Amino acid sequence: MVEQALENAIPGDWRVNERLKEAAIYSLAAGGKRLRPIFVLAAAEAVHGDEKAASLAMPFAVAVEMVHTYSLIHDDLPAMDNDDYRRGIPTNHKVFGEATAILAGDGLLTHAFYVASEAAAIGVPAERTLAVVRDLARLAGFPGMVGGQADDMEGAQGITSIDQLEHIHLHKTSDLIAFSLRAGGHAAGATDRQLEALARFGTNVGLAFQIQDDILDITGDQDKLGKPVGSDERQGKVTYPYLIGLEQSRRRVEELTEQAISAVRSAELADSGRLEQIAMRLISRDN
Amino acid sequence: MVEQALENAIPGDWRVNERLKEAAIYSLAAGGKRLRPIFVLAAAEAVHGDEKAASLAMPFAVAVEMVHTYSLIHDDLPAMDNDDYRRGIPTNHKVFGEATAILAGDGLLTHAFYVASEAAAIGVPAERTLAVVRDLARLAGFPGMVGGQADDMEGAQGITSIDQLEHIHLHKTSDLIAFSLRAGGHAAGATDRQLEALARFGTNVGLAFQIQDDILDITGDQDKLGKPVGSDERQGKVTYPYLIGLEQSRRRVEELTEQAISAVRSAELADSGRLEQIAMRLISRDN
Numbered sequence: 001m002v003e004q005a006l007e008n009a010i011p012g013d014w015r016v017n018e019r020l021k022e023a024a025i026y027s028l029a030a031g032g033k034r035l036r037p038i039f040v041l042a043a044a045e046a047v048h049g050d051e052k053a054a055s056l057a058m059p060f061a062v063a064v065e066m067v068h069t070y071s072l073i074h075d076d077l078p079a080m081d082n083d084d085y086r087r088g089i090p091t092n093h094k095v096f097g098e099a100t101a102i103l104a105g106d107g108l109l110t111h112a113f114y115v116a117s118e119a120a121a122i123g124v125p126a127e128r129t130l131a132v133v134r135d136l137a138r139l140a141g142f143p144g145m146v147g148g149q150a151d152d153m154e155g156a157q158g159i160t161s162i163d164q165l166e167h168i169h170l171h172k173t174s175d176l177i178a179f180s181l182r183a184g185g186h187a188a189g190a191t192d193r194q195l196e197a198l199a200r201f202g203t204n205v206g207l208a209f210q211i212q213d214d215i216l217d218i219t220g221d222q223d224k225l226g227k228p229v230g231s232d233e234r235q236g237k238v239t240y241p242y243l244i245g246l247e248q249s250r251r252r253v254e255e256l257t258e259q260a261i262s263a264v265r266s267a268e269l270a271d272s273g274r275l276e277q278i279a280m281r282l283i284s285r286d287n
Numbered sequence: 288m289v290e291q292a293l294e295n296a297i298p299g300d301w302r303v304n305e306r307l308k309e310a311a312i313y314s315l316a317a318g319g320k321r322l323r324p325i326f327v328l329a330a331a332e333a334v335h336g337d338e339k340a341a342s343l344a345m346p347f348a349v350a351v352e353m354v355h356t357y358s359l360i361h362d363d364l365p366a367m368d369n370d371d372y373r374r375g376i377p378t379n380h381k382v383f384g385e386a387t388a389i390l391a392g393d394g395l396l397t398h399a400f401y402v403a404s405e406a407a408a409i410g411v412p413a414e415r416t417l418a419v420v421r422d423l424a425r426l427a428g429f430p431g432m433v434g435g436q437a438d439d440m441e442g443a444q445g446i447t448s449i450d451q452l453e454h455i456h457l458h459k460t461s462d463l464i465a466f467s468l469r470a471g472g473h474a475a476g477a478t479d480r481q482l483e484a485l486a487r488f489g490t491n492v493g494l495a496f497q498i499q500d501d502i503l504d505i506t507g508d509q510d511k512l513g514k515p516v517g518s519d520e521r522q523g524k525v526t527y528p529y530l531i532g533l534e535q536s537r538r539r540v541e542e543l544t545e546q547a548i549s550a551v552r553s554a555e556l557a558d559s560g561r562l563e564q565i566a567m568r569l570i571s572r573d574n
Contacts, residue, residue, distance in 0.1 A: 014430040017437035021429065074393060079385035098366035099440055102389070106361060106396065107433040113400050114424035117417055126413035130404055133420055137401035142308065143301040146394040150304035153386055 037061035043184025049270030057187035070108035148172030174206030197267030204260035324348035330471025336557030344474035435459030461493030484554030491547035501526035
């Protein structure tokens with residue numbers, strides 16, 4: 001469902017610069033786990049109790065994947081992380097050039113808000129849709145993802161405590177996942193209390209996800225990961241295992257996952273089963 | 288009013304990476320004509336008949352200036368136009384470095400949607416506010432400003448007709464000005480017919496503004512412009528005067544301004560006086 005919605009996300013009757021559109025779709029189609037859109041849909045289902053609510057939430061699912069994709073394109077730029085490959089294929093600027101990659105990122109970020117606003121046209125109340133727009137701008141913006149990326153660049157060399165590292169991941173990764181959960185909740189008419197519980201689930205699962213990434217970089221299988229293991233250490237990156245060791249890192253992943261599950265269990269959702277299932281599956285993933 | 292609103296645009300209680308915030312405010316405070324916010328407020332006043340409507344439109348005025356500022360920061364990057372100075376001061380990346388400049392632009396673009404969405408909290412109906420969010424994402428996005436920038440980069444060498452040049456300016460410059468007029472109209476409860484007339488005014492004034500820029504680059508006074516004259520020719524840029532001569536370019540500016548004024552005169556606005564005044568003043572500007 002998500003793949004199909006992503007394919008149709010730029011209206012066919014819009015006259016858009018061909019190369020720009022090609023560059024945007026190149027990165028959007030490059031795959032990945034689609035974790036954020038899946039969380040949007042699963043949150044809507046958890047609040048509403050059946051899959052119907054997921055169709056109302058689809059514009060938010062597409063929007064969050066666009067924001068995630070733009071952030072990867074810009075992060076890969078030579079002036080940022082200077083990465084040549086992502087998910088086994090050349091990064092956007094390696095294929096289309098830096099200027100087009102910058103504009104493709106800008107376009108995807110802008111278009112995410114267009115797509116999100118369309119929820120109102122398929123039945124999400126305007127107030128709810130606007131609340132999601134506002135959440136997205138906050139959690140992807142200065143106090144959220146963009147700020148986290150700036151913290152990460154600045155602090156890359158000087159991180160000495162787990163608190164500092166956790167603060168960076170909280171904004172760089174968890175905020176957009178927390179947004180995904182809230183957006184799905186809004187689409188299904190969640191109460192404020194439910195929205196808060198969903199956001200707490202997202203924040204904790206997001207942190208756990210990041211730590212698990214750090215662990216897999218050491219213990220993972222190159223073929224399954226699709227990238228060489230040990231790259232964090234070679235790049236001198238400060239990671240959870242580096243700061244607190246593998247065993248403690250694993251314990252932290254379990255602890256965060258338990259906290260996530262207990263947050264949604266106590267929120268009187270119609271059915272939190274799928275959310276719990278995804279959280280548990282993320283712990284045992286090998287890529 | 289606009290300057291003060293811009294200063295307070297990032298909530299003081301948000302914890303934002305200091306350097307990132309400094310970079311964003313550096314460019315936001317760097318001035319310019321504030322043409323787009325002024326058009327937002329003037330459009331609201333034109334529809335409503337007095338200045339009170341302008342306060343409802345202020346979030347949109349701040350939002351459009353943020354989008355304009357982000358586009359300048361990204362356009363100035365080495366991978367794009369590679370400019371070292373803008374408005375007489377060093378460009379963002381010259382002061383803060385490329386990575387921070389990219390993130391400051393991303394942050395300003397994202398935050399524009401936060402600010403725009405706040406209009407609902409001060410009395411603009413949610414449906415109207417959402418329509419403005421949608422307009423902004425469209426007119427600043429793939430089929431609008433970002434697409435126009437991509438067309439411009441691609442076509443820079445190969446433009447041979449006035450139609451091609453006008454198409455680029457239409458999206459690169461006029462679309463965001465048309466947005467400004469529509470946003471002000473929405474804040475004041477404009478009818479669809481009024482919104483269309485305001486957009487037509489914006490499109491025509493935007494094009495006239497761009498041609499006037501081309502003319503001033505040849506005939507202007509270096510001290511008043513704040514930049515050396517003749518830079519378009521030195522850079523080999525295809526401009527209106529280059530394609531159709533100075534005299535024809537001047538006539539096109541007048542023609543577009545007349546069309547703009549006649550659009551708002553026929554739209555049964557409460558008072559289109561100020562809009563007409565601004566359009567006339569832009570014709571006779573010397574910077």
